[in-house]
Amino acid sequence: MVAQILGTYGGKVEDITIGDVLATWQVSTRNGGHTIRRAYRWLRDAGQFPADAPVTLRHIIVRSGQVGPAELVDRYQLRCRGVRDLIVDYLTERQLSLDYSSLRQLSTHLAGYFWADLERHNPGIDSLNLPKEVAEGWKERIGTKIVRRGQAGGTTSQGREPRAYAPVIKTSVRAFYLDLAQWALDEPHRWGSWAVPCPIRETECSVKRLERQQKVKSDQRTRERLPVLPALVRTASRRLKEARTRLDALSNASLGSSFTALGEDFTTPKSTRRSDGRPATAYDAEGRRRDLRAEEKIAFWGWATIEILRHTGLRIEELRELSHHSIIRYNLPTTGEVVPLLQIAPSKTDQERLILVSPELADVLSTVVSRVRGADGSVPSVHSYDIHEKVWNAPMPLLCQWEIEGERYQISENTIRKALNEALAASGLTDAEGAPLKFQPHDFRRILITDVILNGMPPHIAQVIAGHGNINTTMGYNSVYPSDAIEAHRAFIARRRSVRPPEEYRAVTPEEWREFLGHFERRKLSLGSCGRAYGADCIHEHACVRCPVLIVDFPEVPRLIEIRDNLRERIAEAEREGWFGDVEGLSVSLAAAEEKIAQLDARRAQKDSPVFLGIPSFKEAAGRISAVASPTHT
Known part of the structure; x- marks a missing residue:
């Protein structure tokens, strides 16, 4: 590939730039895309590129990174320059107190759902002081969304349905108006001309109905999935054993030969590009080409995902952030007994937490560690991309990693969901209507919290395990806990905090x-x-x-x-x-x-x-x- 770059652009190896590699990648993605990635890594390791050059070509071609408030707003091509600049200034002021994901969401609410919609239906509008009919028309439109459904014969039908998160959008717009009014008192020369009456009342932003609907749906999902979890666990374990059996049979077969595994007949290809000379794919009795190594990978990570999530209740982003450093042990000073702990990095909150590792969870973690170890016995450090914050993290010995075409990558959320869905499909589980049952990674979190509370764990202990900042969030996850017990516990906490002296909230003695x-x-x-x-x-x-x-x-x-x-x-x-x-x-x-x-x-x-x-x-x-x-x- 380096020779191809030189043949295309001329010069010597020392003259190759990152732009030359990118241009070559654009024309070689379909044929030899993995080769150009290896060439980029070789040139960077050889010192050909600047020291701050991205570690891999993937850092450039796959992830865009963060953009500023102006770029976020300009995605919607607002025609009124004054309001466009106002929204950019407002987002710039709020930027320091928000994470990037929240900033992007706020820009979508204000520039996309609010002002861009007003400009489409009210050409020439240039003031935030909306007439009553304009404001009411916007609230009516934002309360519904267009839904298209396929019909028999290849046609589609279009209709409108209630938008579940409309109160959230209204809350963002109402906060925008109120912030401008408050800031106008402090800096009238900057914000005073934009301080106008807010067209949205507080009662229109209530999310109680939405929360009740979400609670009902979550409870139903948990009640439906909790009893069938053992069947899913058995299916994931069985699929892993079967995939491993087929892969072992493939590894023992020579090129161009036939073999049988679990009653299935396979034929290996006559040649392979693998460096070890062993085939990775085979053709089944129907002539379909099957990548048995990839099937074993998916089966393994499906099993590992189900086991880790059901024992820990982690969020999916916390699962992907687990590293070798997360597994720690604590020696009791008096007895010397080793207490294994799993340290969870913060995702939605800023507070780390520790989970006691059970023997079952220890089996799974040690199996994962054994699988991802490198030739030197250590877990390789890989770069990971935060899809919410749009930034690359420093290299870490992540547990959710695998090797593709000679490079180590963090396993993506889509891959984890694919592995989980394949295990579900193999289980044959169905819902109350007879349709295939669907699991989301977050369902395991709800199931764990419900199960531990049902088995007698106090809610405030479950709150610590789940990493919730508020016990009401924990109780919202619990699906079948008696309402009188919930109210009694809340009353007890409120009563205790009101009567106990503040000295009790001190450092541990x-x-x-x-x-x-x-x-x-x-x-x-x-x-x-x-x-x-x-x-x-x-x-x-x-x-x-x-x-x-x-x-x-x-x-x-x-x-x-x-x-x-x-x-x-x-x-x-x-x-x-x-x-x-x-x-x-x-x-x-x-x-x-x-x-x-x-x-x-x-x-x-x-x-x-x-x-x-x-x-x-x-x-x-x-x-x-x-x-x-x-x-x-x-």
Whole structure:
């Protein structure tokens, strides 16, 4: 490719510029686009380009980066120059207090939905002081949107439906008017001429109805998906095993040969461009070309996504930001016990949080780490692009990464959603109307919060785990929690804050910190460890066999089997003697014991399967070790 650039533009290698590479890329995307990317990386590593040149060609050709308020407003080609400049100045003033995503949204509301719409329907308008009929016409239009639907015969129909987020747009416009009026008092020479009555009343901006509608939809989604989550988990695990089996069979086959995997017949191609000489694709019995390596990748990340999200309740952007450094361990100073933690970087909020890593989550994380390790045993650092803020982040050893054509990339949101959708399609799950069931990554977050509250976790502990700034947000995620309990808890919090002295809201004392550490020291039980969150009461009154947060260790399986057998004998005795109250209570304990044994058998089967990629110890998997943990993280 370097020779092609020289042949096209002349000169020597030292004369090649970034513009030459971009021009060559434009004509070679369809044939050899990956080659030009490798050539760019080779030239940059050789010092041919300036030191501040983008790391890869992808930094230039794929992502546009941030633009200023003027460029955001000019997307809508406003004809009135005065109002255009006013909106640009207003956004410039607000820019310091907003993130880029919010700034873009605000520019869309003011320049797109508001003023551009007014100019289309009122040619020549040049004042914010809107006549009543103009304002009412705009509010009527913004309250609905045009929807086009396909019809039989290839035709389409067009209609209008209510716009769900119309109150949000009205709120932005109302804030625009009120800010101008307030700023006119401080700087009349700059803003005074634009201070006019606001055409939108406060009551028109109410989002209570929208919030109620969203709550009803979210509750229905959670109730419909919570019972079928185990089936989806089993399907994702099965698909990974099958994809791995097909890939192993392909790796053992030679070029131009045939092989059979899981009852399917495949034929390998006669040649390959791979450097290792091994085929990546094969033709099935119907002659379709299938990329078995890509299928295994998608199956793996579908499984990993489902497992991590259901155990942590992460947002999808937080999942993509997980790095090797996120896995930390904390050594209890008194016992030396290692407490594995997962550090979540802030996404929507500015507060980091720590999540206790369960054995199941540890299995998944260690498997992911083993997969993305480089040849030197470390997790490679890759650049990531923040699609909301439109900026490139510094290289980090991200867990959600893979290699494409010799380059390491962060896995995109679309790829994660594709992997999840393929697992759903394979599960055959349907909704109440018989249509294929759809999952969004955020559904796992709602399911986790609902499940932990149903199992007795106090709402304020669930709030910390979810990383919500307000407990009302956490309760909004919970789908079936009794309303009287919600109101009682809110009243308790309000009452406590009003009567307790302000001295209580202070730094943690050494005694309180020792009490916190003592919680982890008391986790060890005869059957394993207690996973109850700090500050949470034991909901089963120390009947640990029944408790869902009991983490049973493999060495304690014989003891658990002995307890199960004893429970069966006691149930039989109670039935003979007519102690039916005891029969009911013992049956609950027996069901819980059998469920835990089944879970341990499933974990052991996963470890012993050929798909299992190995579990390094936390000493190997942890990106860093925290000798002293901050109490605010817990």
